[in-house]
Amino acid sequence: MASHDVVVVGGGISGLSLAWKAAQDGQRVLLLERSGRVGGSLHSERTADGYWFELGAHTTYNSYGAFLDIVVGAGVAGQVRERGPARSRMGLLTHGEYRWLTPPRVLLQLNWLEAARHLPLGLLSSKDGQTIYSRFSRLLGRGNYDRVLGPFLAAVPSQRADGFPLSGPGSLFKKRPRRKDFIRSFGFDGGLQVVAEAASRATGLTVETGVGVEAVARQGAGFSVTTSDGRTIAAPALALAVPSEVAVTLLRPQFGELASHLASIGTAVVDSLGVVLPRAKAWMPECAFLVPVDDLFFSCVTRDPFPDSGHRGFAFHFRPGLTRAERLGRVLEVLRVTEADLLHLAERRCSLPSPALGHGAIVAELDHHLAGGRLMLTGNYFDGLSIEDCVARSFAEWRRVGPAGA
Ligand SMILES: Cc1cc2nc3c(=O)[nH]c(=O)nc-3n(C[C@H](O)[C@H](O)[C@H](O)COP(=O)(O)OP(=O)(O)OC[C@H]3O[C@@H](n4cnc5c(N)ncnc54)[C@H](O)[C@@H]3O)c2cc1C
Structure with missing residues (x-):
């Protein structure tokens, strides 16, 4: 008999939330998780002297x-931390020219003459079947999109968002109800990874890091996985919570x-x-993030909303295809420091989905093929790439396959 009711592959927020929910339902x-830590893209980099920042x-x-x-x-609601004043500066x-803005001043960066020429017709045009680019360039003009809006929107998914669908699955814009007992936007003492770590400690959940699934x-009626350390593990239900290209490789032989x-x-x-820099070495005014126009990187996110007396x-x-020397060179240039000034340096590579028009139809096909089975697929390539999209997808997959859906 299998010693687990569910095997979950991938310990990012998608896998953890599905595992957490199943464990809450009394499942084993x-x-x-392939890497040495849980969290995936919830990656709070920690330094030896107790400082952390979000990578x-x-x-x-x-x-x-x-x-x-x-x-x-x-049990980590007590670690929710309000973002300080730097949250509203960017x-x-x-x-080569830096402008430091608050949200209303971002609007002043627009060419309003160009916007005025486009707005009347743009407002009348249908939102259906639009991409981010087609909608906003129609509303505000191409110049405004290329100079201001496009770079800010590219900072969200760390890639040009021009081809993303404006609405529906894959969209960056979602309207959701707000929980009034929490502040509007927040982080956590110790970084977002504390949530991943807390979820991984759920009763009934066993987490093995450093174990990839190959x-x-x-x-039989269930599934088996083969691990990088040579084990075959069977379970009646299986969830894949890995980036989509990894899921493709794993699924291809038997789930073509x-x-x-x-x-x-x-x-x-x-x-x-x-x-990480000593505070005294950082020239940049405190801000939440820096967005460049037409540069090697899409955004620079700071820890300034959670200020520290000694560090920044x-x-x-960065966009793909650069060498490490090019990336480091650009970081040192923007921060106006030398490598010797750095107290800490960390790197990670990940992949994010690039949904396009028609994404909703792909998601519908996937769900059609999954229906009635006990294989679950979750990740940031369904409804959207935000953390909430991932968790909502995972909970929905567990509702479909778990005791409530049986
Ligand atoms: C730079 C950046 C900033 C972002 N900022 C925000 C933000 O501020 N707010 C927000 O809501 N969203 C943000 N997002 C989006 C969000 O963080 C991600 O979409 C989400 O965390 C993805 O979670 P996931 O579990 O689906 O995938 P991942 O986090 O990629 O996790 C997948 C996991 O699977 C593991 N894995 C891969 N292959 C295998 C294998 N064969 N066997 C076992 N394990 C495997 C990986 O090691 C990884 O841990 C950001 C994303 C990035 C990259």
Whole structure:
């Protein structure tokens, strides 16, 4: 008899939230994570002297209801931390010139003459079947989109968001109810990774890090997985919570149709490089982030909303295809320091989905193939890439397959 009711592959927030929910329902859950830590893109980089900064996701909101269920249930609501005044300051870097802005002043960066020429017709045009680019360039003009809006929107998914669907699955814009008992936007003492770590300690959940899954197969009425340390582990239910291109590789041998639908979702590699400086060495005014126009990186996210008396932390998210020397060189240039000034340097590579028009149809096909089975697929390539989209998808998959859906 299998010693686990559910095996979950991948220990990012998607896998952890599914595992956590199943464990809450009294299931014996095994989660296998390839890297040495849980959290995936919830990656709070910690230094030897107790400082931390976000190398991946950085902000959560009181509209993240499913995520907040975990925060409360896993006992870390007390670690919620309000973002300080730097949260409402941002930088725009245009060909060597820095402008420090608050949200109303961002609007002043627009060419309002150009906007006035486009707004009347743009407002009348239908939102259906639009991409981010087609909608906003129609509303405000191409110049405004290219100079201001496009770079700010690219900072969200660390890639040009021009082709993302404006609405529906894959969209960056979601309206969700807000939980009034939490502040509007927040982080956590110790960083977002504390939520992942708390979820991983759920009763009934066994987490093995440093164990990759190399193959998945049907076994009787259930499934088996083959691990990087040579084990074959069987369970009646299986969840894949890995980036879509990894899921394609794992599914292709035995779940070919699912794999081929999944393979039609584009992905973009994000190379992140984070550094810590002594506070006295940092020239940049305190701000939440810096967005460049037409640069090697899409954004530089700071830890300034959670100020520290001795350190400043900066995470740069780069476009793919650059060498390490090019990335580091650009970081040092922007921060106006030398490598010897850095107290800490960390790097990570991940991939994020690049949904396009028609994404909703791909998701519908995937769900059609999954229906009635006990294989679960979750991740940031369904409804959207925010943490809340991931957790909501995981909870929905567990509702479909778990005791409530049986
Ligand atoms: C730079 C950046 C900033 C972001 N900022 C925000 C933000 O502020 N707010 C927000 O809501 N969202 C943000 N996001 C988006 C959000 O963080 C991600 O979409 C989400 O965390 C993805 O979670 P996931 O579990 O689906 O995937 P991942 O976090 O990628 O986790 C997948 C896990 O699977 C593991 N894995 C891969 N292959 C295998 C294998 N074969 N066997 C076992 N394990 C495997 C990986 O090691 C990884 O831990 C950001 C993303 C990035 C990259």
